[in-house]
Amino acid sequence: MGYKKIFTVFLILSIFILGFSWENHTLITYITLSGNFGTEKVTVKSIEDFLHDNEKEIFDMLYEADTEFSSEIKNYKPIPEELKKYADNEKNTVKKFFYLLRINPEYSVKYFLKEVPGNNYENYKKINFKDIAYADYFYPDALYSEISTGNDINSLEIISTASDEPDYGFDIGLFDDNDTYYGKIYGFGDQSFGNPKVIFGSQAPFHMGFYNESGIIYFASPSMKNTYPELRIRQFEKLAQFAYSKGEMYWAYRFAGWALHYIQDITMPYHSAIMPGKSTFELLWVAALDAVGIKGPYNNVLDEVTNKHIVFERFQMKKLYEDYEKGADLSYLKVFTDDETEEFDDYKIRSELSNNSKKFGKDLDKKINKAIYDKEKYNNLVNIYDSQNIDLEAILKFRDSQEYENLYEITKTINHRTALYTYSFYKKIFEK
Numbered sequence: 001m002g003y004k005k006i007f008t009v010f011l012i013l014s015i016f017i018l019g020f021s022w023e024n025h026t027l028i029t030y031i032t033l034s035g036n037f038g039t040e041k042v043t044v045k046s047i048e049d050f051l052h053d054n055e056k057e058i059f060d061m062l063y064e065a066d067t068e069f070s071s072e073i074k075n076y077k078p079i080p081e082e083l084k085k086y087a088d089n090e091k092n093t094v095k096k097f098f099y100l101l102r103i104n105p106e107y108s109v110k111y112f113l114k115e116v117p118g119n120n121y122e123n124y125k126k127i128n129f130k131d132i133a134y135a136d137y138f139y140p141d142a143l144y145s146e147i148s149t150g151n152d153i154n155s156l157e158i159i160s161t162a163s164d165e166p167d168y169g170f171d172i173g174l175f176d177d178n179d180t181y182y183g184k185i186y187g188f189g190d191q192s193f194g195n196p197k198v199i200f201g202s203q204a205p206f207h208m209g210f211y212n213e214s215g216i217i218y219f220a221s222p223s224m225k226n227t228y229p230e231l232r233i234r235q236f237e238k239l240a241q242f243a244y245s246k247g248e249m250y251w252a253y254r255f256a257g258w259a260l261h262y263i264q265d266i267t268m269p270y271h272s273a274i275m276p277g278k279s280t281f282e283l284l285w286v287a288a289l290d291a292v293g294i295k296g297p298y299n300n301v302l303d304e305v306t307n308k309h310i311v312f313e314r315f316q317m318k319k320l321y322e323d324y325e326k327g328a329d330l331s332y333l334k335v336f337t338d339d340e341t342e343e344f345d346d347y348k349i350r351s352e353l354s355n356n357s358k359k360f361g362k363d364l365d366k367k368i369n370k371a372i373y374d375k376e377k378y379n380n381l382v383n384i385y386d387s388q389n390i391d392l393e394a395i396l397k398f399r400d401s402q403e404y405e406n407l408y409e410i411t412k413t414i415n416h417r418t419a420l421y422t423y424s425f426y427k428k429i430f431e432k
């Protein structure tokens with residue numbers, strides 16, 4: 001196996017991330033924005049009507065954005081000519097819109113709210129997750145209310161719900177080797193990492209931004225450069241700004257929520273580094289051993305990173321829910337100092353937003369290590385293909401309160417950044 005091949009085996013771990021990335025974006029968005037900004041009642045408008053009323057301008061804008069992204073986004077893959085022709089021949093405007101955004105065209109847009117614990121949804125009909133998501137997966141404690149076009153809905157609920165939505169299937173099957181008709185014409189090439197046959201794995205390169213690895217990693221594995229949260233953020237930011245300028249407020253909030261999703265994802269260390277806590281040398285060493293047939297060390301590292309990712313996201317979600325429900329102090333999610341709140345800057349998505357998340361990885365890695373109690377249950381995590389049976393209480397049993405506090409503190413610090421970027425992005429779009 002040549003060098004370049006070494007890393008193509010890398011990162012099967014990503015098959016796991018899929019639905020779990022920052023489980024519950026909705027609650028973080030909701031807490032952060034509530035109290036910091038006003039809310040308004042917004043009338044739900046169907047995507048068909050929104051596109052119909054703005055058709056020419058929207059499609060012109062998407063073509064212009066392609067030119068702009070070609071010069072501004074590193075390693076951007078322009079929309080192929082073939083796809084442009086394909087989209088232009090499409091009569092269904094929603095499909096055409098998704099083709100030009102290069103989103104899964106089979107994702108069907110539904111109208112719903114993701115319920116925030118403690119809020120009242122008794123006037124709404126329930127809708128199941130499997131009826132919203134393109135492909136069903138186990139999503140604990142996620143409850144949904146159906147809303148209809150013409151309903152007046154609180155803007156905070158719309159944007160909070162939308163910030164969870166991109167995990168529901170936007171980015172499935174977009175690569176050449178994913179065996180979908182659209183993957184073959186989208187121009188993203190082969191899947192950047194992970195197994196192209198695993199349906200959820202295919203979305204990972206859109207939700208993880210490996211923008212700050214060392215040159216030798218990119219040399220050994222050039223496809224690691226091909227990650228796309230920055231593209232998604234900028235696409236949906238443009239759409240939110242456009243909708244806002246037209247007074248299309250339902251879509252302004254929904255698009256802004258979609259952008260927030262990817263912003264929030266890459267504030268997470270496990271979404272901004274290939275292997276948080278591991279040095280480039282360790283990475284190359286285990287990959288080299290693997291390439292010459294010594295599989296153990298490589299598999300161990302892979303399992304370890306996957307497990308930490310799962311444990312950390314579960315821990316943060318559990319703490320956030322508990323704290324929210326008992327009315328604990330969550331001011332770290334909504335109070336920011338003046339110099340923290342500078343305007344959201346597209347040019348800093350890689351250099352600051354993602355890079356600083358990566359830097360937290362080392363410390364986080366150590367703190368999780370210290371907190372792991374039941375090693376057997378922990379080691380067995382990767383064998384569980386649905387996350388239903390994670391016994392977090394047993395895995396993270398804190399031997400003394402200091403270890404607990406340490407992990408909790410860094411979780412809060414990371415979430416503070418998530419909230420901060422949420423706040424500054426919102427302000428940029430809606431508080432002009």
Ligand SMILES: [Zn+2]
Binds near residue numbers: 021166167207
């Ligand atoms: Zn995600």
